[in-house]
Amino acid sequence: MSMKQTLVVIGNGMVGQYFLSGLMNSPARELYDIVTFCEEPRPAYDRVHLSSFFSGKSAEDLALADRDFFDRNGISLHLNEKAVKIDRVNQTVTSAKGEIVSYDKLVLATGSYCFVPPILGNGRPQCLVYRTIDDLEAIAAAAENAKVGTVVGGGLLGLEAAKALKDLGLETHVIEFAPRLMAVQLDETGGALLKRKIEELGVIVHTATNTRMITEGERCVNKMSFADGGELETDIVLFSAGIRPRDEIARDCGLDVGVKGGIVINDQCRTSDESIYAIGECALWNDTIFGLVAPGYAMARTVIDDLAGEAAAFTGADMSTKLKLMGVDVGSIGDAHANTPGALVYSYQDGAREIYKRLVVSEDRKQLLGAVLVGDTSDYDTLLQYCLNGITLPENPDSLILSHDAAAPAALGPDLLPASAQICSCYNVSKEQICGAVQAGCTTVNQLKAETKAGTGCGGCGALLKSVVDSELTKLGFEVNNHLCEHFPYTRQDLYNQIMVKQIRTFAELLEQFGQGDGCDICKPAVGNILASYWNEYVLKQEHLGLQDTNDIFLANMQKDGTYSVVPRISGGEISPDMLIALGQVGKKYKLYTKITGGQRVDLLGARVDQLPAIWSELIAAGFESGHAYGKALRTVKSCVGSTWCRYGVGDSVGLAIELENRYKGLRSPHKIKFAVSGCTRECAEAQGKDVGVIATENGWNLYVCGNGGMKPRHADLFATNLDKETLIKYIDRFLIFYVRTADRLQRTSVWLENMEGGLDYLRSVIIDDRLGLGEDLEQQMRRVRETYQCEWKATLADEERLKRFRHFVNSDQADDNIVFVEERGQIRPADEQERKHFKLLEIA
Amino acid sequence: MTQWVDICSVDDLQPHAGVCALVADQRQVAVFYQPNKAAVYAVSNYDPIGRANVLSRGLIGDIKGQPMVASPLYKQHFNLETGVCLEDEKVGITVYGVRIEDGRVRIGLPAESDNEL
Ligand code: SRM
Ligand SMILES: Cc1cc2nc3c(=O)[nH]c(=O)nc-3n(C[C@H](O)[C@H](O)[C@H](O)COP(=O)(O)OP(=O)(O)OC[C@H]3O[C@@H](n4cnc5c(N)ncnc54)[C@H](O)[C@@H]3O)c2cc1C
Ligand code: SF4
Ligand code: FES
Numbered sequence: 001m002s003m004k005q006t007l008v009v010i011g012n013g014m015v016g017q018y019f020l021s022g023l024m025n026s027p028a029r030e031l032y033d034i035v036t037f038c039e040e041p042r043p044a045y046d047r048v049h050l051s052s053f054f055s056g057k058s059a060e061d062l063a064l065a066d067r068d069f070f071d072r073n074g075i076s077l078h079l080n081e082k083a084v085k086i087d088r089v090n091q092t093v094t095s096a097k098g099e100i101v102s103y104d105k106l107v108l109a110t111g112s113y114c115f116v117p118p119i120l121g122n123g124r125p126q127c128l129v130y131r132t133i134d135d136l137e138a139i140a141a142a143a144e145n146a147k148v149g150t151v152v153g154g155g156l157l158g159l160e161a162a163k164a165l166k167d168l169g170l171e172t173h174v175i176e177f178a179p180r181l182m183a184v185q186l187d188e189t190g191g192a193l194l195k196r197k198i199e200e201l202g203v204i205v206h207t208a209t210n211t212r213m214i215t216e217g218e219r220c221v222n223k224m225s226f227a228d229g230g231e232l233e234t235d236i237v238l239f240s241a242g243i244r245p246r247d248e249i250a251r252d253c254g255l256d257v258g259v260k261g262g263i264v265i266n267d268q269c270r271t272s273d274e275s276i277y278a279i280g281e282c283a284l285w286n287d288t289i290f291g292l293v294a295p296g297y298a299m300a301r302t303v304i305d306d307l308a309g310e311a312a313a314f315t316g317a318d319m320s321t322k323l324k325l326m327g328v329d330v331g332s333i334g335d336a337h338a339n340t341p342g343a344l345v346y347s348y349q350d351g352a353r354e355i356y357k358r359l360v361v362s363e364d365r366k367q368l369l370g371a372v373l374v375g376d377t378s379d380y381d382t383l384l385q386y387c388l389n390g391i392t393l394p395e396n397p398d399s400l401i402l403s404h405d406a407a408a409p410a411a412l413g414p415d416l417l418p419a420s421a422q423i424c425s426c427y428n429v430s431k432e433q434i435c436g437a438v439q440a441g442c443t444t445v446n447q448l449k450a451e452t453k454a455g456t457g458c459g460g461c462g463a464l465l466k467s468v469v470d471s472e473l474t475k476l477g478f479e480v481n482n483h484l485c486e487h488f489p490y491t492r493q494d495l496y497n498q499i500m501v502k503q504i505r506t507f508a509e510l511l512e513q514f515g516q517g518d519g520c521d522i523c524k525p526a527v528g529n530i531l532a533s534y535w536n537e538y539v540l541k542q543e544h545l546g547l548q549d550t551n552d553i554f555l556a557n558m559q560k561d562g563t564y565s566v567v568p569r570i571s572g573g574e575i576s577p578d579m580l581i582a583l584g585q586v587g588k589k590y591k592l593y594t595k596i597t598g599g600q601r602v603d604l605l606g607a608r609v610d611q612l613p614a615i616w617s618e619l620i621a622a623g624f625e626s627g628h629a630y631g632k633a634l635r636t637v638k639s640c641v642g643s644t645w646c647r648y649g650v651g652d653s654v655g656l657a658i659e660l661e662n663r664y665k666g667l668r669s670p671h672k673i674k675f676a677v678s679g680c681t682r683e684c685a686e687a688q689g690k691d692v693g694v695i696a697t698e699n700g701w702n703l704y705v706c707g708n709g710g711m712k713p714r715h716a717d718l719f720a721t722n723l724d725k726e727t728l729i730k731y732i733d734r735f736l737i738f739y740v741r742t743a744d745r746l747q748r749t750s751v752w753l754e755n756m757e758g759g760l761d762y763l764r765s766v767i768i769d770d771r772l773g774l775g776e777d778l779e780q781q782m783r784r785v786r787e788t789y790q791c792e793w794k795a796t797l798a799d800e801e802r803l804k805r806f807r808h809f810v811n812s813d814q815a816d817d818n819i820v821f822v823e824e825r826g827q828i829r830p831a832d833e834q835e836r837k838h839f840k841l842l843e844i845a
Numbered sequence: 846m847t848q849w850v851d852i853c854s855v856d857d858l859q860p861h862a863g864v865c866a867l868v869a870d871q872r873q874v875a876v877f878y879q880p881n882k883a884a885v886y887a888v889s890n891y892d893p894i895g896r897a898n899v900l901s902r903g904l905i906g907d908i909k910g911q912p913m914v915a916s917p918l919y920k921q922h923f924n925l926e927t928g929v930c931l932e933d934e935k936v937g938i939t940v941y942g943v944r945i946e947d948g949r950v951r952i953g954l955p956a957e958s959d960n961e962l
Contacts, residue, residue, distance in 0.1 A: 486909070508881075518879070520906035521915035521922075546861025546905070550917035553862070553902065558917055562897035609902075804857070808898075810864040810876070811852045817871060818891075818898045833896075 005104035007032035007307075008093050010083040010249065015280030015296035016109035017044030017064045022300055024073050028308035034075045035101050037093070039082040040132060043070070048293060048458055053136045054164050055713070062133070086253040088273055105275055107303060108250060108263060112243040112281040112291070117152065121214030126221050127237045130161040139236065143168040146235035148220050150174070152211060154181040158240035159325045162203050165238065166326070172203045173232060175224070177241075179208045185321060185332035189349065190374045193356045197328045197375065201718075206232075243291055245282045258284040267313040268306050269299050277303045290317055293457060294425045301428070318388060318425060322373075322380045322460045327717060329377040334387045335360050335370035343369055346398040350375075353761070357401040359383070366392050371401075376761055381464040389421050414468040423464055426457025431468055438472040445469055463757070484745065485522040488515045492670065492745045496530050505535060506543045525549040526745040529632055532668035533740045534781075536788040538795050539631075539668075540802055551630035554806070555792055556612055559605060561819055561830040564612060566592070566604040567629035568619050569665065572639045572657035572677075573600030582622035590615055593827045599636035599674070601627060606828050608815055613806050616793045625791040628666065632746075634673050637661035638686065642679030643696070649679035651696020656725070657685075660694075663729070666789045667736065667782075670743040670752075674709075688716045691749040692732055697721070701728045705735060705763070708750035717753070717760050720768060730779065734767045737778040847942060847953040852876070855948050858885070863914070865890045865901035866952065874941055874952055875901035877914060877925065884912070886925035887943035887952050892916045893936055900938070 009016050020036065023029050038044075045062040053062065070077040078095060085094040086106065094100050114129035116122050126142045129135055143149065149165035151158045154176030165172045174181075180191025181198070195205050210227035217223035220233040245262040256264040256272040262284025269277045269285075280296035281289060290296065295317030305312030322331040338345050342363035349356050355375035361368055368386040373379065379401060386393060386400075394400070419432040429452050442448040445466050449455050455465045483489045488511075490498070495510065504510050507527050511519060519527075528547030532539055539552055551557045556564035568583070583602050587594040590611055592604040607615055628634060639657030643649030657677040667673070676687040677694045687693025693704035699722040707716025720731060743752040756762060765771040796802050808816050820839050821828040831839060852866040858878035866874045873890035886905075890898045895918030903914040905925070912925040922931040923938050930936040942953025 487906075517910070518882075518905075518907040518912070520908055520913070521904040521920065524904055524906060542860065545859065549904065550902065558899065558902070560895070560897070560918070562895075562899045562918075805859065805864075808865060809867040809873075810857050812867040814867060816873075816898050 004031060004033045006102055007034050007105045007107065008101055008103040009034065009036040009107045009109060010093065011109035011111055011246075011280070011282070012036050012038035012040075012044045012077070013109060013111045013280065014044060014047055014064065014293050015111070015300055016107075018293075018297050019107060019109060019279060019300035019303065020073075020075060021065065021069070022304045023307070026304045026308050028304060029073075031307070032105070034073075035078070035103075036070075036075060037078045037081055037083040037095060039080070040134070041080045042133065043077065043079065045133060047131070050130075050133070050136065051160055051164050053133060054140070054167055059133050083249060086249060086276075088253050088276075091275065103275070105307065106277070108271070108276065108278040108282055109280045109296075109300075110246040110249065110282045112245050112289075114239055115242045115244045116239045117211070117241050119211050119213055121222075122237075122239070124214050124216075124222055124237075126235055127214065127239070129239050130157065130164070136164075139164070139238065140168070142236050143170060146170055146221070148173070148234040149236040149238065150224065150232060150234040151238045151240055153240035153242065154178070154205065154207065155184060155240065155242065156182060156321065156323070156325075157243075159198070161238050161240050162198075163326045165236065166201070166203055170236070173234065174198075174203060174205045175209050175211060175226075175232075176205070176207045177210055181205065181207065182330065182332075185336055185372070186330070186374065187337060187358060187372055189347070190330075190356050190358065190372045193354060193374045194325070194328060194330060197354060198326055201326050201328075203326065206230075243281065243289075245284065245289055247282055250276075250278065250282075258287065262289050265299075265314075267302075267315065269303050269314055270306075277306075279303055285314060286316065288316070290319070292317075292319060292321070294318075294428070297426065298428060320384055320387070320425075322377050322384075323458075327715075329373070329375060331371070331373035331377040331380040331383075333371040333373075333380070333384050334368070336372045338370065340369050346401065348398065348401045353764075359397055359401055361393060361397050365397060368393055368397070378758055378761065381461075385417055385421055385464075389418050391416070391418075414464070414471040417468075423468055424452075424454035424457065424461040426461075427453040429454035434465065434468050435472045438469055439476065442469075443473060482744075484526060485520055487511070487517045487519050487523045490514060492526055492530070493742055495527065496534070496741055499530055499534055505531065505537075507531070507547050508543070521549075522745075525552070525632075528552070529668050529670065529745075533785070536666070536668070536785045538790065539792060540796060554609060554612060555616075555626065555630055555796065556607070557630050559830070562609075562816065563605070563819055563830070564607045564609060565629070566607055566612070566615055566619070567597065567601060567627040568624035569627040569661070570601040570636075571661040571665075572637055572654050574639070574654055574658060579623065582619070582624075586615060586618050586622075589618075591828060593829060600638050601636060603629075606821060606830075608808065608819060609806055610808050610815060613797060613803055617797050620791070620794055620797065625665075626793045628792075631668060632671050633666060633668050634661070634664045634675070636674060637664075638674070638676035638690070640678050640684035642677075646679055648682060649696065650698055651679050651701065653677040653679035653685060653694075653696060656694065656696075656701070660692075660729075660732070663786065664732075664736065666792075667740070667785050669736070669740050671746050671748045673736070673739075673749070689713065690716060692735070694728065700724050703728055703731060706749040706753040708748050710748075712750075714750040714754075719760070719764065731767055733782040734775055734778040735763075737781045738763075738766060738774070847955060849942075849944065849951040849953050851949055851951050853950050855945055855950060858950065861905065863901035863903065863905065865898070868952060868954060872954075873898050873901075875903075875914070876943060876950065876952070877901075877905050879905070885943050885945055885950070886912065886914075887941035888914070888923065888925060888928055889939040889941075891938070892918055892921075893938060894921050894930070895919055 044064045082096040083093050084096050092100050092102050114131050149170035150173040151162045152175050154174050162174050181194050212225045215223050217233045221235045224232045247257045247263045250263045251257050263278040265278050265283045271278050279299035299314050302312045302314040320333040338360045343360050347358040358372040360370035371383045421431045437451050442451050482491045524547040587604050593606045595603045597603045637657040637660045639653045642653030673691045675692045676685040676690045678685040678687045679696050689707045689709045693716045695702045701723050702721045703719045704716035705719045708714040820831040820836050822831045860880045863875050863877045874887050875890040877886045890900050903917045905914045913922040915922050928938040928940040944951045
């Protein structure tokens with residue numbers, strides 16, 4: 001038998017797991033054998049990012065501990081096993097499976113459950129809650145045959161649940177009992193603005209509405225009836241009306257609990273029984289339940305210290321929050337409702353840009369007590385630091401929230417923060433600790449995250465974290481290294497500016513003035529790309545030839561066996577029967593594999609390099625031109641059939657798609673760019689998944705930007721609404737060139753925006769409000785690109801010299817004998833290794 | 846004994862890029878040319894990782910001072926002087942001798958005996 005005492009932890013949720021991992025790094029781990037009960041079928045996972053389950057994250061991605069955490073650390077994990085009874089006299093815990101475990105110390109981390117209001121019919125089919133992965137699986141299953149979903153509760157979690165329903169494609173309603181949304185965090189004006197913004201996104205919000213009962217529906221599974229006599233048919237009802245601590249097991253064994261629930265704890269997080277602690281959402285401290293992870297983590301740290309015999313106390317926690325709810329930025333800091341006696345309020349409202357900010361300051365105007373931000377949270381970090389660290393406010397506190405264009409920005413640089421300032425509240429990491437880690441050798445935010453965990457919780461501290469790291473690095477004399485590669489000690493953006501300012505036209509010139517060595521496969525294509533977007537010269541011009549990436553150099557995409565694919569442009573996806581026939585004839589003549597691409601055009605594959613010129617001359621004769629499938633350039637503008645044919649269409653999406661594709665074709669950019677145009681909000685062209693998406697409305701066009709499919713899909717952001725065509729095109733011109741000028745190499749617009757300081761609002765201010773005064777210049781550059789457009793294939797075919805390169809051998813007309821095809825489903829495909837060997841043998845025989 | 850085979854004229858080479866030559870036994874040799882340094886390199890055209898005859902179509906340059914070609918398929922780099930793959934030392938490609946004389950390009954083929962490939 002071990003000499004150690006036994007520590008039992010009930011509940012393996014976010015806080016329970018944080019406690020266990022923290023304990024493993026504490027001297028106290030030596031003192032205990034550890035047993036934990038986990039009611040759920042899987043160990044702890046990241047509940048904060050639960051919703052990402054719907055955007056493709058798996059249960060495994062969300063897991064908080066690696067697979068062998070428990071084994072490695074000798075922790076006995078009772079998975080899928082609920083603890084049902086505590087015997088405080090004999091100090092044992094009994095589980096639902098009948099197991100009895102003795103404890104010396106017991107930690108309760110049972111979390112909370114979703115409160116389901118006592119409404120008649122609340123147990124009907126498809127009445128669900130939003131708390132666990134199992135809940136989400138149930139919601140996803142219910143949504144499969146559902147059209148309408150309704151969330152009861154318009155708080156933070158309720159709105160998150162509403163977003164999930166919306167993303168699942170349901171008509172979504174939110175029912176809120178209070179007269180405004182997010183009543184805990186927001187004041188009346190803020191709540192009203194949030195409601196307006198969320199309604200713009202297509203969620204229907206019913207405030208001051210009291211649900212009486214739920215009965216069987218006629219058109220949907222359920223029907224909700226309201227106190228005011230109204231009714232709503234809905235398939236799914238999702239309750240999100242607050243949380244209640246899970247204190248039943250504590251209650252049953254006689255521990256003190258609060259009047260409204262919650263296991264009473266003192267500053268050491270001990271319950272009324274010295275040997276039992278409670279942490280996380282089940283605990284009641286100073287009459288408060290904390291419904292966020294950070295305070296739970298602070299409690300866990302207190303218990304770990306207490307177990308190790310160190311003095312520690314939980315002293316409450318900051319409940320400030322910043323988040324994006326359905327794309328709307330919302331922040332609430334400290335005493336948002338100005339409950340402090342004598343508090344003064346400043347507020348700022350920008351109706352046009354839909355921004356609301358409110359400051360609550362102390363009577364003497366020296367201290368910030370609280371704040372509410374809706375529509376723009378760029379000041380959140382600064383305000384939070386004023387509030388938490390008691391930093392004296394500037395003379396006119398309102399300068400902190402007034403529009404920043406006018407006066408100098410009031411941002412509080414990292415240097416002004418005291419060393420003790422808490423930068424990451426999820427993991428309680430201070431500025432001092434971050435600077436320490438940087439001094440010890442962490443030179444990137446990613447290293448710092450691995451080292452200190454800062455920024456790996458809710459992610460809300462990301463921007464501030466980066467600015468602290470950068471400022472510390474600069475202080476230590478480090479250059480923050482974002483050099484393109486070993487040949488150019490500059491960023492792509494720097495090089496772009498140098499090329500622009502010094503009017504540099506070739507790689508050699510740039511290398512001589514700003515670089516070293518010969519270049520490599522990173523800088524050559526990047527520079528080739530910048531030169532092409534700026535000067536728009538023929539990419540196979542002798543000076544540029546050696547810069548072109550694999551595909552650009554032969555104006556076709558290399559396949560696994562060294563053959564190429566041919567993708568002619570089919571603007572907007574519109575193609576006449578004659579053109580289709582021409583494509584078919586070329587495919588047939590050269591025995592190419594043909595396929596419809598995901599971009600509404602046709603790919604002809606299996607062409608040998610020496611066949612490309614002949615294939616293209618036939619295509620060009622038939623009226624086709626290069627589709628730039630090989631380039632970092634505009635790919636396709638996808639369209640739906642639109643108002644010309646479709647009975648719902650309100651705009652000519654095909655017409656606009658063709659116009660846009662022809663306008664921007666050939667534009668070289670940091671990465672490929674994709675567009676789509678839909679004829680109405682049914683969105684058959686999937687415009688909200690594209691770099692530039694346009695959707696027709698009754699009154700014009702809605703413009704979406706920075707969407708992405710691919711590896712990490714990103715829903716595009718609504719940029720401007722109901723534009724006429726002229727304005728639409730003006731914005732797109734500006735947007736594209738601004739992207740071309742400022743993005744990193746191989747950075748899609750989605751990632752570019754995610755990394756942009758000030759985000760979407762900043763982008764709008766540059767493109768729409770012309771805050772940098774660049775508008776005319778950007779349009780001018782686009783005009784030049786358009787005027788110099790040429791079909792690269794046409795230019796190539798016209799140049800004998802260039803054509804010489806399209807031979808496999810410089811000294812022979814033979815073809816590459818390593819290219820071998822076999823037939824499958826009536827077309828060719830590259831032979832596999834086995835087939836290739838067989839073929840070679842046949843040839844020799 | 847090395848045997849020197851004439852493949853083409855200097856004008857047929859692609860400045861700062863490659864061409865492919867066919868030599869004895871259907872062997873494919875990639876030839877790269879850097880006129881500013883009067884440098885010319887010849888290596889096997891076969892990419893042992895991508896398993897295709899494509900290296901002559903790769904980008905050239907230098908990495909940490911070593912002249913290299915990047916495979917157009919999966920972007921591994923091969924040292925043009927030693928043939929060693931910079932990402933995996935165990936992988937390598939054959940390097941050939943190459944000369945420019947009187948405006949003609951000649952490739953040196955190892956005699957039968959030391960031809961291991
Ligand atoms: C041919 C096609 C597949 C098909 O048969 O449908 C295709 C084929 C390739 N895609 Fe794609 N993608 C094709 C549509 C798409 C789409 C769908 C779309 O455009 O609507 C997407 C997702 C949308 C998006 O990009 O946001 C897509 C996301 C990718 C990605 C991931 C990009 C990302 O941001 O995560 C890559 C990899 C990359 O670019 O780094 C990629 C890369 C590639 C490459 C270049 C991979 C390679 O290096 O060999 C393939 C070469 C194509 C060739 O040889 O012709 N392809 N690819 C499609 C060509 C469409 C066209 O007509 O031009
Ligand atoms: C959708 C969603 C979004 C959120 N977003 C944020 C956010 O942005 N920021 C933020 O700070 N917080 C957020 N939260 C709240 C955060 O998830 C909680 O504060 C946190 O999970 C609390 O941790 P906990 O360990 O106390 O409880 P939980 O994580 O709920 O863990 C308790 C665990 O104990 C188990 N358990 C209970 N009783 C027993 C028993 N008798 N025997 C065995 N096991 C038992 C439960 O099954 C559960 O697994 C969000 C929550 C949700 C649901
Ligand atoms: S999804 Fe992958 S395999 Fe398919 S075409 Fe795109 S890159 Fe190629
Ligand atoms: S504040 Fe949540 S991750 Fe830092």
